[in-house]
Amino acid sequence: MPLILPPARSLLWRSLRAYQVYGANTDVGKTVVTTILCKAAHRRWRNEDTVFLKPVSTGPADDADDRHIQKFGPEIATKTLFQYDLAVSPHIAAPASNKPVPSDETLLAEISIFAARQASRGPGWLFVETAGGVHSPSPSGSTQADLYMPLRLPVLLVGDSKLGGISQTISAFESLKIRGYDVEMVLLFQEADYQNHLYLGDYFGQRHGIPVRTVPEPPKRPDDQGSDVLAMSRYYNNSSQSAELHDMLGYLDDRHTDRISRLESMSSKASKKIWYPFTQQKHLTPDKIAVIDSARGDYFQTLVTTTPAVQDPAASTTTTSPNNKALLRPSFDGSASWWTQGLGHGNPNLVLAAAYAAGRYGHVMFAEAVHEPALALAETLLARMGNPRLTRTFFSDNGSTGTEVAVKMALRAARLRYGWDASEPLGVLGLQGSYHGDTIGAMDCSPPCVFNEKVEWYEGKGFWFDYPVVEYSGGTWMVRDPVTGRGRYSYPSLSAIFDLESRASSEEAQMYEHQIRTTLVRLAEQGRKFGALIIEPVVLGAGGMLLVDPLFQNTLVKVVRQNPQLFSKATARTNTPAEDDRAWTGLPVVFDEVFTGLYRLGRFSAASFLGVDADISVHAKLLTGGLVPLSVTLASESIFQAFESDDKSDALLHGHSYTAHPVGCQVALESLKEMQGIEARGDWDWAREAHKQSEGTPKDAAAWSVWSPELIDWVGRLPSSCVAGVWALGTVLAIRMASADGTQGYKGGAARGVQATLLEGHSHEGDSDWANVPQWNVHTRVLGNTLYIMAGLKSTQGSIKGVESQLHTALLKAKNESHA
Template identity: 70%
Template sequence: MPGIPPPARALLWRQLRIHQVYGANTEVGKTVFTTLLSKAARKFWPREETVFLKPVSTGPADDADDRFAPEIESKTLFQYNLAVSPHLAAQVSKREASRNSGWLFVETAGGVHSPSPSGTTQADLYMPLRLPVVLVGDSKLGGISQTISAFESLKIRGYDVEMVLLFKEDQYQNHLYLTEYFEQKHGIPVKTVPEPPHRVADPKSDAQAMSQYYDTGSASPVLHKTLQHLEARHESRIARLESMSTTASQKIWYPFTQQKHLTPSKITVIDSAHGDHFQTLVPQPTNTNPATTTLPGTAALLQPSFDASASWWTQGLGHANPSLALAAAHAAGRYGHVMFAEAVHEPALALAETLLRGMRNPRLARAFFSDNGSTGTEVALKMALRAARVRYGWAGDGERAGVLGLQGSYHGDTIGAMDCSEPGVFNEKVEWYEGRGYWFAGPTVWRTSAEAWEVVLPGEMAGDGGQERFASLDDVFDVEAREARGEHQAYERFILTRLEKLAAEGRRFGALMIEPVVLGAGGMLLVDPLFQRTLVKAVRQNPHLFSGGGALAEPDATVDDQTWSGLPVIFDEVFTGLYRLGRFSAASFLGVDADISVHAKLLTGGLVPLSMTLASESIFRAFESDDKSDALLHGHSYTAHAVGCQVALESVREMQRMEAQGDWAWAAAAPEGANQELTAEHNKSKLTWSVWSPEFVRWLGQLSETSFMAGAWALGSVLAIKLTSVDGTEGYKGGAARAVQAALLQGSEGGDETRWNVHTRVLGNTLYLMTGQKTDQESVRGLESLLRETLTQASRDAQQA
């Protein structure tokens, strides 16, 4: 992919032991210790190469402490003659870390949080490299605090601190306390060496003293044991990584997986994650041809894998986001977990206020906390059913109410949430499943040609009028203009005919529950927003169809005019909400407000599980009573856990800041029309946008004109591609997307420094990819390039077959 740089990668080779030397502060002896380690490696491993790498060095080059060890290969990428923090140069070059045998010590500049040349702190800059750390402690006054603080900063960013080294100093004796602290509390060895000789005025004498110090110190048993420990930890890390897939296949029961066919080779081993990428173990090559097989030990063991399912729809602000990690640590340190019934803490209250305000839905007034999207939808269902029973007076007749929804909807895997979905592959073999409801067949939207978007009507609705092709996705989502043209009328007739038939049959319903705009687990179905808008309006405007034939109960007069009508409307925004589709709330595309809405996934940026169910005051009042048993008796031990609430608050506020600052302007500004002139006025009037380029989506539409693809769509961060099934199998059991998924996992061609792949999930014949909300334009274009190559080849293979 010309012009697309490879993503940052973790560095791990079998025969190259790489360690990063961090200092608890400046002037703690990082260079001295790194030189000692390098000289000791040369002494005790004389046949192997040792390199001392300084990505950035400050102060005069001829004044550096490593100048007294000329036999050590030392490389400095950026040298600054003034002893100040380096703010203005580029990141560390990974090419210097490409050696294949021996030792490589990478010394950082300043302390853990000293700024790098890019302005990023050292601790944040080097996170993607995932290098094990040797921490040089501070032996001076105040050094105990500095050392522990540095360790905690590294720990919270996912670094493995393998060893603590510091000078043995008689006045403060910091090493005594730090040895007990690290070895007993964290199992990290602490080693000390004598302080280097004080500098003298005579350069020759000074050089002789330091050279003698390095020669003596590097030969000491302390340094030998230090290196042996680092080597053992290196080998242990590799051995564990290489055994994990086999052990996992024997001990773990995986979700959504038929494990009869899951061999260890199909299990992805993830060593770490950063930004948009996993760092995954490279599968061992099966090619045994010496001419084409890399020699053992010389190939990189890890590669970047773009997380194209956004870690199953939760990752929004990048893996290992320091701000979210700090928020979690702060709440854990301040609260741990505290019970929430009849109590409140700041993270929960602030989150409730922020989410209610951000929704801009005048109906929503109350926030209920639960642990994940599935239980969040069950809470919503309990709320809606109670409100409907109180309004319509069902008590005592024993008949159960169902829900109205859409075919292809899915609201979670717990038993109650399953019952809100039509019978299908997810629930048909669950013994307690009892689908309770009626699910409308809905029209879906696809890019099926280079020129147009198509609204594909279900068979029972085909031929009932309405425009079916549109020049742009904006035209599809301009629901008010379409409604003014009367395009909703065919939908309205279709919906009312079925609602009247259900009422005549005596069917009882307690809620309308839909996923606004996109049905996720049902196959990434982009539903015509006009249909969903019409469905909500039809339910609200026809309460007589849900009263069971009796007199209509009057809404509570003490509640304002935002009270629900017909049925309580639940929007399940677990997948589609919080900027997934480019807006804070997916409901805003429909121009109608929910009475209850459910939020999870991106709520916490992918760090911890948490869900919130928001409800109107009208719904809330249905539970008011002097009898406690009438309360909403739902909760779990970790309700509104402070860690989750604090992380969610940070996540939501950060995405709101990104929107306000125009961080997605590069995507939102792209015109969809091939020859459309880009103007500021056009940008203001856009209804939809996507990180996926219009040109690429047009190309997918063109490919959809062949028998290989059925269609595609892109909105916000999501791209869905529906491939044509050769054997006619549709739905979740279809396998048309598997070959493309495997090709993306195979990844790009290239050597150790350029190889990367894409980790995806499929839903039957539909391959989907999604980015995080912080994914940059360059990364998306790289994905598009790899996708283009992969789909082109797959199309050729399909034609030949």
């Protein structure tokens, strides 16, 4: 197995004041300014180390920036990680050399190791100087602004003091700001002709509260090299002793202390001022609140709880080890931030899309209006869904409200077709354990459960079917009986379970059809009236991360559509015109794809697993890649026509102040574009191929996952006293832990132990490179006895392997405890 590097981490130590020096352009004097800062820091803090780090340098080694600092500041420690002799951009110089081209992950890891070693030496300063401008490429081709973001080093931006430098400096700042960097100070030469520092001082000070400071211009370079060295030595000595320079460093020292102080106080303040969702706060102590400093890719950067440092009265500096430990660590976002995250935290393409729409529109009202992002998103979704029934798009702000809109649509269409009076109570058909959101209308579509049992206005309005679930256990894929929980049918692979064409004439299909039809006949005889069938395709999320037998859902939809007489009055028109084969029959079918849609399960639409199309489809969560709230409810023309009338009160009187907000629509467009690009490029082929080989099938597996077949098989063969069952599909992995006390459902606690072990994290014991760096961990949520972990759509194979390693350790611990 190839070496798996630890995830990139933010660099923050109490002992080490680390700053990253960016330039507004090439040739703006980055190295000159950095040399002055290094010499000034060394003069003021003589008992501390001051270090210069150049991650990537190009050009002859004799002219490299670290050699310049060694020449004029021999007291400064210097290091260049990757040096290429060719004086061109790193993305050209690296491949042209006979040296390996470091990946982004390797480069970040080398910087982290170096910084950790410096922090272990005690208090000091570290200045990390970039190459060229903000967007100059790295050896891999990534721009520096994107590459270095996970480090979250506060930035010192060296502005351009030349003609045109005002624009260059502001543009560089905006590129950094939009990526989440904190620019602490802008520095530039005090130039007499253009005086850019005066304009930029007002601009940054008034608009952003960022100080702009100047340093004297270096002397003109004489022809004689010896004279040049002497002149520059005097320049550095004089500049580094100035009171203004020492004030600058004092300001940066204070900012460093303030940042740490704020981070360490946040959990305590939050526990007193914030009301958390889905949380019993009586038991939520401050130490249990995760302080998230930033997020990038699959990872949060979270505060590590440390013991406060103790000052040694006999020494001039703090010497205790807690001072030298990193304060932040990567935490794998195992819940995908409540299922919204798919394209990575801080995705620059999504951020730029949001900024573009915000700058072009802000927000504009949407009733009887249209803008390009909304229209383009509607067109894209309707075309990409592959559902010929869907023709209309309704915008709302989240999955719950999107579902509530869908139910309004369906109930109106059913009432009008079947001639029911508006006062007659209508219910919905659904599945036990389903949950469609926290707004009252959506909540009433779910059966009684822990989420609604103490909600005063809740009135469950419907009937909910029991259903068989799918799990891997004891080396076999099983379809479990909904009542006994025992395996009723077994299959060689998950793909075989999703092969509905082969299963269509099976004993199971006949049994499902009989059970469903018998139930519907009984409900009709009781006089029950229903206006919609609403289901979460394939997987029930909040209900316990349950994988429903797709054959059951397929059969349920077909039986409902083929038996309109079970839902209508005897005198009502029960069939739609024969020429409209896309109109709904029986009941409008609503697919709640808020969780399961948009590649969460490996396909654009989860409905494609079921072989049946919805009349109404709801999408949110991954729609914007995890950046901003947005939901769409897609509907058929026959549903839309139920609201056509000369009376405005017959319209769908539903909306939100931020309906179809341009920022969300533009981000969703970019998100869909990136998702489809991932699929088109074959970025998941490594996972597909692994499952295809595991199943021994010559064609692509119908069901695949980024989680390895080896892991699923190993987990599924753990003792039943430890693990009751497991499944994985697309990005989702769900493990149902065995309950020692028999408690089931949301109140079960069997998964808490594994969750706690994952939160403890991976140890670096025995690895001297990472000895001073806290372990990374996996941040998860549980649903009762079920632990689930979700990857992102861009998660790498290496990242998945790392999480699987931690999960392996956690489950072994749970296994040993179950035998104790």
